[in-house]
C-alpha cells in the first residue's frame with residue numbers, strides 16, 4: 001500500500017510542485033497556510049518540513065530566513081527539491097534533505113525543532129489508524145516545548161462534495177460508501193491511498209495521548225471549497241476577489257467551513 005504512494009508521487013513531481021501555484025483556487029491553500037504560519041512561527045529557528053514533497057514550503061521558509069530540514073517519503077520529490085533549493089541559492093538554509101516517514105522520526109531527538117509543519121496531506125496518506133496516531137506523536141515529540149506544530153489533511157466531507165461535482169459515476173461504487181463511512185480510500189481510481197479526515201477526528205488525533213493543545217483549525221479553501229471554476233472566475237475581477245478573500249479570512253475558522261474545506265489545517269502547541 002505504501003509503495004503505491006511512492007509510485008504515485010514519483011510520477012507526479014512537477015504537478016505537485018505546480019499544485020500550490022497553478023491557479024487562484026490552489027494558491028488559496030498556500031496563502032491561507034502562510035497566514036497561520038506567520039501568526040504562530042517564532043521569528044527565526046529550525047523548522048522540520050515533514051512530508052514536504054518538492055519543497056514549496058521549505059523554499060519559502062528558507063527565503064524568509066528560517067533554517068529548514070526537509071523530510072519526505074518520495075525520493076523523486078527530494079531530488080527535485082534539491083535542484084530547486086540549489087537554483088534559489090538557499091543551500092545554506094536547508095540543513096538536511098532526508099528520505100523518511102512521518103510515522104518514524106527516530107533520526108531526530110526530542111525537542112529538536114522550533115516548529116514542525118506537515119502540510120498538504122502527508123498524514124492523510126498514512127492509512128492505518130495506529131500509524132496516524134504514531135505520526136502525530138512523532139511530530140509533537142520532535143518539536144521543542146511551547147513550539148507550534150501545523151498539520152493539514154484532506155477532508156472527508158469535501159471529497160464527498162467533489163464526487164457530486166466531478167465524479168458522479170463513482171457514487172454507485174462501493175468505494176463511495178467506504179469513503180463516506182470510514183474515510184479510507186485505497187487508490188482504486190486516479191489518486192493514491194488516502195485517509196480523508198473529519199475535523200473532529202483530526203482534533204482528537206492531536207489531543208488524545210499527546211501533550212499538545214489545539215490553538216486553531218482552519219479550512220484552507222474556505223467557504224468556496226470545491227467551487228474551483230467559480231473561484232478562478234471571480235479572481236479575474238480584482239475588486240470582487242479582494243472582497244472574497246476578506247470574506248474567506250473572516251470565515252475560514254468557522255467549524256462548518258473547516259469541515260467542508262478540501263484541506264483542513266490544525267495549529268497546535270506542544271505543552272511540555
Ligand SMILES: C[S@@+](CC[C@H](N)C(=O)[O-])C[C@H]1O[C@@H](n2cnc3c(N)ncnc32)[C@H](O)[C@@H]1O
Pocket residue numbers: 005009016020050051052053054055056057071072073074077100101102103118119120121122125126
Ligand atoms: C500532497 S503532497 C504535499 C507536499 C507538500 N507538503 C506541500 O504541501 O506541497 C503529499 C506528500 O506526502 C508525502 N508522504 C506520503 N506519505 C508520507 C509519509 N508516511 N511520510 C512522509 N511523507 C509522506 C508524499 O511523498 C508527498 O510528497
